[in-house]
Amino acid sequence: MSLFETMGLKAEILGAIQELGFENPTPVQEQTIPFLLNSDQDMVALAQTGTGKTAAFGLPIVQQFDTSVKVPQALILSPTRELALQIAKDLENFSKNINGAKIATLYGGSDIRKQIKDLENGAQIVVGTPGRTLDLIKRSKLKVQDIKWVVLDEADEMLSMGFKDDLDAILKDTPVEKQTLLFSATMPKEIVRIANTYMADPHEISVGKKNTAAENVEHNYYLVHAKDRYIALKRVADINPNIYGIIFCRTRAETKDVADKLMQDGYNADALHGDLSQAQRDHVMSRFRSKHLQMLVATDVAARGLDVNELTHVINYNLPDDPEVYIHRSGRTGRAGKKGISITLIHLREKGKLRDVEKKMGKKFIKVPVPLGKEICEKQLFNLIDRVEKVEVNDENIAEFMPVIYKKLAWLEREELIKHFVSVEFNRFLQYYENAKDINVDEAREKESMRNERGDRRRGGRDGRERGDRGNRERGGDRERGDRGRARRGNGGNMSRFFFSLGKKSGVNKRAIIDLINQNTPGKSIDIGSIEVLKGFSFFEIDSNYEKEITKAFKNARFRGQKVNIEVANKKK
Template sequence: MGLNTEIQLAIEEIGFEQPTPIQEKVVPFLMNDKQDLVALAQTGTGKTAAFGLPILQQIDTTKKATQTLILSPTRELALQIANDLEKYASHLSKINITVVYGGADIKKQINQLERGAQIVVGTPGRTLDLIKRKKLKVNEISWLVLDEADEMLSMGFKDDLDAILETSPAEKQTLLFSATMPKEIVSIANKYMNNPFEISVGKKNTGAENVEHHYYLIHAKDRYNALKRIADLNPNIYGIIFCRTRAETKDVADKLMHDGYNADALHGDLSQAQRDHVMARFRSKHLQMLVATDVAARGLDVNDLTHVINYNLPDDPEIYIHRSGRTGRAGKRGISVTLIHLREKGKLRQVEKKVNKKFIQQQVPSGKAICEKQLFNLIDGVEKVEVKETEIESFMPVIYKKLSWLEREDLIKRFVSVEFNRFLKYYENAPDINVDESRTSHDESRYSEGRGRRSERGGRSNRGGRSKKGRGDYDFSRFFFNMGKKNGINKRKIIDLVNEHLPNKSAEIGDIEVMKNFSFFEVDKRYEKQIVKSMKNAKFKGQRIGIDLAKGK
């Protein structure tokens, strides 16, 4: 590929042997061409090395000015990119890399920039702030990289990206990397890029190749029990469980921890220090399961995940693509699991069409199947355990004497029972919780009408915009909002508007649906009157906002 000896040595030390498909196409292109580039590839396919290696080789180390600006959606991803670039540049001298992001001391970041940084990796908000302060000078950049561009747009960074792109020099090479190709990405390419060359690994807006897609058809009330059975059937699971809201995330994680599972939660209420602590435990595999919202999990870069579990099917198929793309990386296989109820089968088919892969229906495992799997996992562990002869030697004579009266078969039975009785007891009379479609379609439709029962999505009934008890312990009210996608509204903007007009409050926000001309959103019912009152005269981009309680469904 034409990479120099220093870079070859660094990637050899890291353990790279063969380039991934995206690296195979992008590296030679960037080494030999100055044309703008749009590269489509799933998360975890080696994009950082694809753009990082050729850029590092071409950096002018005699100049301290910033020559490369790399934008990413989250602090975690920015730090990960910078960390990877540092490894690739370990044998290159005089290359300085600086990371800038919100929530950290801006003075420290300014000092690093003033000392000189040929490569700056940052989140859009903090990057724009530093440009406006004239502390980050982008007038000499040769490369502008937009990594996870679709994620940045879905998080509401379009205005920041527009402002940064407008201030950057026209003669730079712009590199846009994205897992999906929504129309907003096409708009950025058309507006700010000059006849970009397109490289695609896999089909546009489709799921990762190494991921199997499974779904379990259950009643809403059995969702948590189904999750536990899936975890029990996979004793070596290492995965992320995606939930809709912070309340649901906390609820599921608390239940898992209470029931003895190695799990924790990642959501917006955590401080940065708490978030870092949870992520450190998960990356080191001290946690097997991380329960998270989509917003909290954005930018996480964790390899070797065996499973991604959708506790609920996301409304947007592209969100599913991003979730499922977190497993099945680096040539390894992964499984994306979705728990659905009967009324969601139509929506599942839409996602299936978008992912362009057949979803396989699985049966929620029986108690007997789980006990069998756990038993053989226990025996495998015994076979492979490291025996520390020296440490246990002094205890063995007493142990041999104490157990000498037991026959071999009886000793094995007792040994197995010590570890295994808990599972046997728990699943002794476990019912079948799979949905029989031929028998329950009528019951399921009655269940969803809300006649004194809780429907899956927060228990929405036909009583106007009032919700019954829903996710977690929250009671939601549903609002109609007179703006949609054509007004520049997305989920992030609605969350910001609610937070802006409920200062010093921590109102739980439920489902958000953004249409072309209007939107719907849910807020904790206790703040219903305050929302209506505080947003009565509010404006968005100079236009008067109109909201009201939603009527019907």
């Protein structure tokens, strides 16, 4: 007998979840389901993404709503359409054996008329994003006066995406006597405010430690020069032939660039970013969920609310500035008790940031050498042999072709025949990696080189001004500019001085400003002059030829979640 059978769930629901492969409840389900089946008290649950929250609140709601009443009885809010659709699909699976159960999904970017029709047809459970849900309430198409349950799923994400006012407006219209269920990975002050305003003495459930990494995720890092970052990424993919993962990049431009390179190089990959239309986004996500894509390249914003199980890897093409962003990324793999791997590609000057993440998540990173060509060829060869050995042979369909094939290959001995079949696919790896270099960074040598470089500058009697070459000392691509030969020095010409709205109290330093310039102007070689970081704000100089471009690039820039504002202070001659 499974623990689900001891919780008091109906036979129809138990049959549905058994078909889905549910065996034993996750910790959040074990605590939440019995409570919600036996209490109408409000509840706050702290649990990370991927811990089984949908079943935790969904099974009790499916058990208790009234199919004879054709009005919305449960309202479930989520931050993105992808998560809303996933929740609705799960609820449909849970209620598949219950006659009369109807579920409506409300989200922007899709035909509102169909969603209105679903509501008019008597949906009892409504899953929606805050914006579209509020729109339909204002149109009087979504009636909320009979709501018995309100679920705020990924509440912290909804707030971080700017839905505070929408949530307030929706919650004000719902009945006072409803049961409110709030699920969140973290408890920022706005979540506490919502709990205090709209919930009555909520019962609290906490699963796992806040802001810590999942126990079954292994955290690895590869130390390479930034110019070798893409080469390292390809080797990660090649050493893991069955990879199914998300590659996180900082910017839309970088996301497009990495995805385009992977596709051009023959990898089964695509991009997810803010420039895609909703139809394009849906197409990419459908291919990824069905595993027709092995690798999805995405920004953090584009991947919000993206709920995909069975990911083998999360790859950080860059280490994020905020440790909590890393923790959230890595939590997308290693779900449902399975092992997962989170890989980060870093250069030497990011080791300090790596330690900050370790401290925040309470786990250590493991340094892993970038695989060499011989290792990759060996792994690919044996993967090919495994596939040939396990392939399903359809004797009936290929029978008519076999006589010609036997005749064609009759001149080959057994050993030669095997070699020919293996070489068909394996030769391309042998050719590509035949003269592949070792791109691992020799840490001791690099540190010695950096010490010598600092000594040379001190002996040169520099005046202390932070010129572009001092702020961007890393050689090659360590300015994260791709494959440029070296970091450029100030051009000695006109420089524009910019006011920067954040300073030391926001965690800004000179390195952070340089990184922001690099991230928001990918592919550009912009000379950086002096940088001055004060307590509440900062100043930096760049080549005047790029003044308009920098102003435009920083329009939507953020640093650790804070909006960044810049404006021209004056030009320096």
